Amino acid sequence: MPTTLRPLRVALVALLLLVPSAACGSDDSEPGTDGGTQTFTVLAAASLTEVFESFAKDFEAEHDGVEVEFSFGSSTDLAEQAADGAPGDVLATADEKSMQVAVDADATGTTPEAFATNTMVLVTPPDNPAGIKAIDDLADATWVRCADEVPCGRVALELVGSNKVTSEPVSLEEDVKSTLEKVTSGEADAGFVYKSDAVAAGDAVNVVEIDDAADHPTSYYIAALSQTDDEDLAQAWVDLVTSEEGQATLAEAGFSAP
Amino acid sequence: MTRDPLGRPPALLLLPAAIATLLLVVPLAAMVAATDWSGLADQLGSEQLREALRLSLVTSTAAMLVCLLLGLPLAWLLARVDFQGRGLLRALVTVPLVLPPVVAGVALRTAFGRTGVIGEPLLELTGFAFPFTVWGVVLAHVFVSMPFVVIAIEGALRSADKEYDAAAATLGASRWTAFRRVTVPLALPGILAGMVLGWARSLGEFGATITFNGNYPGTTQTMPTLIYVTRQSDQGAALAASLVMLGVSITVLLLLRDRWLGTP
Numbered sequence: 001m002p003t004t005l006r007p008l009r010v011a012l013v014a015l016l017l018l019v020p021s022a023a024c025g026s027d028d029s030e031p032g033t034d035g036g037t038q039t040f041t042v043l044a045a046a047s048l049t050e051v052f053e054s055f056a057k058d059f060e061a062e063h064d065g066v067e068v069e070f071s072f073g074s075s076t077d078l079a080e081q082a083a084d085g086a087p088g089d090v091l092a093t094a095d096e097k098s099m100q101v102a103v104d105a106d107a108t109g110t111t112p113e114a115f116a117t118n119t120m121v122l123v124t125p126p127d128n129p130a131g132i133k134a135i136d137d138l139a140d141a142t143w144v145r146c147a148d149e150v151p152c153g154r155v156a157l158e159l160v161g162s163n164k165v166t167s168e169p170v171s172l173e174e175d176v177k178s179t180l181e182k183v184t185s186g187e188a189d190a191g192f193v194y195k196s197d198a199v200a201a202g203d204a205v206n207v208v209e210i211d212d213a214a215d216h217p218t219s220y221y222i223a224a225l226s227q228t229d230d231e232d233l234a235q236a237w238v239d240l241v242t243s244e245e246g247q248a249t250l251a252e253a254g255f256s257a258p
Numbered sequence: 259m260t261r262d263p264l265g266r267p268p269a270l271l272l273l274p275a276a277i278a279t280l281l282l283v284v285p286l287a288a289m290v291a292a293t294d295w296s297g298l299a300d301q302l303g304s305e306q307l308r309e310a311l312r313l314s315l316v317t318s319t320a321a322m323l324v325c326l327l328l329g330l331p332l333a334w335l336l337a338r339v340d341f342q343g344r345g346l347l348r349a350l351v352t353v354p355l356v357l358p359p360v361v362a363g364v365a366l367r368t369a370f371g372r373t374g375v376i377g378e379p380l381l382e383l384t385g386f387a388f389p390f391t392v393w394g395v396v397l398a399h400v401f402v403s404m405p406f407v408v409i410a411i412e413g414a415l416r417s418a419d420k421e422y423d424a425a426a427a428t429l430g431a432s433r434w435t436a437f438r439r440v441t442v443p444l445a446l447p448g449i450l451a452g453m454v455l456g457w458a459r460s461l462g463e464f465g466a467t468i469t470f471n472g473n474y475p476g477t478t479q480t481m482p483t484l485i486y487v488t489r490q491s492d493q494g495a496a497l498a499a500s501l502v503m504l505g506v507s508i509t510v511l512l513l514l515r516d517r518w519l520g521t522p
Contacts, residue, residue: 038313142390144472147473170477171473172472186373187390188390
């Protein structure tokens with residue numbers, strides 16, 4: 001059979017076909033020291049993004065030469081990465097179940113401590129196109145929640161059940177930030193997110209409270225990892241998060257006390 | 259093996275070649291080895307997996323047909339018609355090929371999302387919106403695989419001799435008749451290869467689909483999305499679904515073996 005595709009073209013097309021289409025992944029930073037600065041890595045649930053970033057400023061000010069790096073993602077993913085020995089000093093998850101994954105793999109160096117709880121709210125775009133005032137209004141709306149596999153999905157599923165919501169979501173998102181993003185981008189009329197995410201989103205969303213949300217909280221756990229090079233520093237981070245000052249910052253960000 | 263008159267291949271080339279081969283083969287072999295074969299039957303029988311596989315096959319095939327319908331004429335235009343800006347047009351067509359799929363998803367949303375440039379008027383006029391629907395999945399697939407189809411078919415058309423078109427014209431055939439009766443049949447193997455390529459690209463599509471359409475079983479949850487989501491809770495199910503995809507990929511390769519693996 002004659003070759004009808006030019007070899008270069010075939011190679012190009014084949015190469016591009018094999019490029020992973022996911023094109024996503026966490027950026028792992030080089031751990032360790034360089035030029036006197038010490039890198040300190042925190043693996044944390046996506047919903048902790050804003051509040052942990054503000055902790056990092058205080059922490060870096062208190063500890064000379066320490067630079068805090070984050071890997072934010074779904075708790076389940078991070079716990080598995082920690083269990084696989086991913087470089088990190090501290091792990092903070094959005095539920096007990098994912099923390100247990102790390103504990104079972106002997107990846108934790110300290111006993112996990114509960115440091116906050118979070119409840120769910122409904123968010124809509126600022127102009128609330130579907131006119132959602134309560135969870136019952138979801139019946140005719142295009143709404144989204146997290147997938148059953150991740151903590152935020154399990155809580156949303158409980159609320160959907162307790163409030164007898166019969167309509168189906170249009171999408172089951174992989175984490176709470178992507179659920180929020182479906183709403184802020186205007187693609188969905190409403191979405192189930194944590195209260196802290198709604199606070200962080202500010203004017204980009206309109207918040208609709210759910211009556212029994214307080215009955216379905218999720219607890220956040222934190223522990224130092226066994227592979228940390230500096231146990232004292234890891235403990236210092238845990239102490240900062242659980243301190244009075246840390247708790248105040250968490251409360252301001254929409255979290256509740258453990 | 260006959261002795262090569264040019265001498266033995268140097269180790270400096272053989273070593274990297276061996277490493278390259280291992281790099282490509284080992285992860286896939288490891289995945290097969292990590293599979294829990296006793297539980298595989300259950301995993302494969304799961305409703306969710308079958309639904310995702312069916313959706314993947316249907317949307318990829320639909321996308322392939324759209325790509326053929328729209329892409330073949332475009333490829334013909336690029337290969338056979340001389341006009342100003344042809345290079346620019348080809349460059350434009352190629353952009354989605356090198357674009358990260360997530361960016362493709364964001365771009366699709368700004369155009370066809372519910373608040374998009376085309377999506378908003380469309381929603382107002384018809385009440386229909388692409389995101390979160392099967393049509394949205396097909397749209398995302400077409401966007402990412404069309405460049406593969408167009409470029410592969412254009413290559414096929416270019417290497418099929420233009421003289422035959424000219425001969426058809428001297429015999430009184432119109433350009434449309436020549437296209438239908440001469441150009442397409444001559445380039446048919448290349449066109450088919452282009453279609454299979456586009457189909458395979460659609461089947462593996464993940465970034466644009468999940469960004470533009472989210473993830474819902476039965477409507478927008480294709481195989482790659484299912485693997486991505488179940489990986490968080492059930493590694494066994496994710497592995498089983500990955501094996502299915504590996505099987506489909508190998509089948510595609512076998513279909514193309516005459517064209518790609520047949521070169522001596």
